[in-house]
Amino acid sequence: MNLQPIGPENIDRAEAVLCRGFPDRPPDFWHNALGALTRYQSSARTAASGSLLSVCGTDVGVLLAIESPSRSRNGRAIRKVNLSSWYVDESARYLAAMMLKASIASPEIVYTDLTPTLAVRALNQRLGLVPIRIGSMIVPLPIDALRPDQANVTAFAETSLSDLDPDDARMLHDHAAMGLESAVLVDGGAATPLILMPTRFRGLRGARVLHAPSRGDLRRHRGSIARYLIKLGFLFLEVEAARSETWPSSLFAPTRAAVFAKGPIDLDGIDHSYSELAFLHSTT
């Protein structure tokens, strides 16, 4: 078994394995996704965007892993790696767990899996990736929009950069470029970045939170957030949550989200910036 970082010399081979493993995706999907990941990796100077698995010189598997910088609540720098799509040919399926284990070896990195299938969840848990939240809270916005709130939410494009931390500004810019809703919550003198991903529930348009430093802030300022999102045509807010965490007047959707993680993750915040949800959403 040989696990090589994905780089310019083998990116075409990684794409071939991904196309083989996910034949339902449109022809250009993995080409575009790998291109976007490579550009990001180059500009952010992060580690390789995953690994290519080969046995006796034959490519048999691939794992996309997206590294990004993050910060804890106290401002400490954290490295996080989102385990994205992976596939191993049937003939080498016995190496799948080894590939994953080798890819989550550093104790200093927060590893996440945001789209595990039911079968992979068991594997994740054996490898130390534990369920952080299973399920989503669906918050209807028309009711929340009537709530009083002094904060203000504005689109990133309409926010003065001087109000924002430079790292936050770069993150919001990058995600807006990927077609996500990048916004800023201003409460008093504090500017908090928000990233939301367009989604649907029962045919209605909504927005799932991909980045919010504090779930408490989301709840406290749900009135302002609702008014902002309704103006953009969204009818609900989706927040990954356990059933016990749901807000009054929200619905619990047990199968819409599953977040598994290993490492020192911040349980109050939500940070799926630069994850597969951002990159693969934009290539769909």
Place this chain on the structure above:
Amino acid sequence: MTSRDTVDEVDATISTYLQERFPALRDLTDNTPLLSGGAVDSLGVLDLMMFLGERFGIELSDEDFDPDNIETPARLAAFIRRKQAP
């Protein structure tokens, strides 16, 4: 036990572990296919290799996870003996 394991001890240790860990291998022989027969899945391979590493005090590298080393109990035993060789 490390490099002084006898051939019989290596064979017996591997056989006992496989039969206890994988119910489908109750009728194990030296040449029972472990991977192609589906008896040992991906997590099973992980457990197996961790067990072998710890039990025989050998250090495993990525290259060791080759089907030629794992496909049958006999090949596993031969692999262990190669790793233990001075």
